[in-house]
Amino acid sequence: MMTKAQPVVLSIDDDQFVRESLANFLEDFGFVVLQARDGEEGLEVFAANRPDMVLVDLRMPRMDGLQVLARVREIAPETPIMVVSGAGDIRDVVEALRRGAWDYLIKPIQDMNILLHSVQSCLDRARxxxxxxxxxxxxxxxxxxxxxxxxxxxxxxxxxxxxxxxxxxxxxxxxxxxxxxxxxxxxxxxxxxxxxxxxxxxxxxxxxxxxxxxxxxxxxxxxxxxxxxxxxxxxxxxxxxxxxSEEKRSFELKSYLEQILVSLRPQFKRTPHTVHVDCPEGLTLDSYPGAIMQIVTNLIMNSLIHGFADGLPGEIFIKVEPVGEAVALSYRDTGVGMDKEQRDRIYDPFYTTKRGSGGTGLGMNIVYNLVTQTLKGTILLETSPGQGAVFLLTLPRDPEQAAGATVPDDA
Incomplete structure (x- = not known):
């Protein structure tokens, strides 16, 4: 196999003088030129070296240029093929182009720069x-x-x-x-x-x-x-x-909340609603970011779908404060609020007021389970009709340490 450090061109022509003239000219411009005396030999050289481009004559013994063209197109349809032939019949030109030739030059070539430009153009197009x-x-x-x-x-x-x-x-x-x-x-x-x-x-x-x-x-x-x-x-x-994932890792809470909001940005683009985040810089948790992601996402989607169902502009306020070895996360929206039944059943699986609109009734049940089981925290709800909703979450910075602290001492 030839190295592909330089463009490799295969010239197939039964006229040795033509082959050598083309080779000498193209080699002066940095091309590697392979030569073959007829179509059959040309296909053998092509199969062994896979050149970047083929120059082929039409009239040759054993196998003519159109047959070579068809065979190369079958083997490597992406390889550019230029017909360089003394046959000047327009029908030959049309037939060659119809069969997939990229270009056609008639011998003798009066200006070799035309050949160079055509070769470079074909190679650029192939690239x-x-x-x-x-x-x-x-x-x-x-x-x-x-x-x-x-x-x-x-x-x-x-x-x-x-x-x-x-x-x-x-x-x-x-x-x-x-x-x-x-x-x-x-x-x-x-x-x-x-x-x-x-x-x-x-x-x-x-x-x-x-x-x-x-x-x-x-x-x-x-x-x-x-x-x-x-x-x-x-x-x-x-x-x-x-x-x-359920993997536990250390992460900075404020930047992670901002990433969540970026992922939900398309949900807000065509609404009059806004979200405000108030979280201290550098507050880190050694916890489960996937759970935080699901909790915040479900709370926001719950506000968009249910809390702001009246279509009026709404606001969401997320405030985080460190409290010892935990963080207090307050989530508040200015939506329509909930009545007593909705408040009492909000965490029940499959409970939804939007059953006919695609609601599954699992979102808030997932929130509750993630807060209490995965993150070992607590969640409280304060709401009434027309007064929006406030979710108060207390989340340990390290759920595993919090779980270990609740285990009674047998000593």
Missing amino acids: LLRQNREYQQSLEESLDKLHRTQKEMIHSAKMAALGDLVAGVAHEVNTPIGVCVTASSFLAERTRQLRDLYEKGEMKRSDLEKYLTLAEESSASVLTNLERAAELVQSFKKVAADQS
């Missing part, structure tokens, strides 16, 4: 197509990972609130994806225009230079936005991992 395929594959893989993560976490009833997080991430990812689609479509259109100019014999050097500049800019734009989409997917995976 752009390859990069676009890689970008598309990367995007599809990222989206596939996102969808798999969604399915895994929605599998459990306590992950029902994750659907809102997924929708938010999909909304955020949509912007860089849209930019990629626009840039790729624009580049495809300019490629078609350049090809039309070339086929009409109206292409100028400035047209090619403008196209190459545009191609570089479009590729850079696609790459930048795909990287942005990948960053968003990675961010989602981190939050999702916390929400689905």
Whole structure:
């Protein structure tokens, strides 16, 4: 196999003088040129070395250029093939292009710079197509990972609130994806225009230079936005991992609350509601961030769906204060509040006032179980009709130490 440090071009022509002339010229510009005397030998050289591009004559013994063209297209359809032939019949040109030739030059070539530009243009086009395929594959893989993560976490009833997080991430990812689609479509259109100019014999050097500049800019734009989409997917995976994982770790509470609000931002974009967070800097917990994520998410979604059902602008206030080896988290909304029945049954599984609107009745039951069982804390509710709702949570900084402290001493 040849090294791919330099572009490798395979020249297939039964005329030795033509082969050597093309090889000598292209080698002066840094190309590695392989040679073959006919179609069959050319296919053998192609299979052994997989060059970046093929130059092929039409009229050759044993196997003509059209047969070579068809075979190479079967083996490696992404490899650019240029026909360089003395057969000047327009029907040959049309047939070669119809079968997949990227370009067609008629021998003898009066200006070898035309050959150089054509070769470079074909290689640049092949590179752009390859990069676009890689970008598309990367995007599809990222989206596939996102969808798999969604399915895994929605599998459990306590992950029902994750659907809102997924929708938010999909909304955020949509912007860089849209930019990629626009840039790729624009580049495809300019490629078609350049090809039309070339086929009409109206292409100028400035047209090619403008196209190459545009191609570089479009590729850079696609790459930048795909990287942005990948960053968003990675961010989602981190939050999702916390929400689905039961791992205990140390984390700074204020920044984590802010991350939760960012993930829920799409839920607020088209509403008049606002959220205020008051939490001391540097307050750390050695606890379960996934549980905190689910608790805050369910409380906020409960306010959006039930508390602000009257459509009036609402406010949510989250205040955190250190209390010894615990933290006191106060969650208050200015919504419609609850009557006695709703207050008494709010933590019951499957109790909901929105059964016909997609409510499962599990959100607040999950909150209660996470607070009391996973985090070893307490939760109290203060509410009345028209007065909003206040949830008062007391959460140990380290649930395991809190659980150990409640074990009686047998001594």
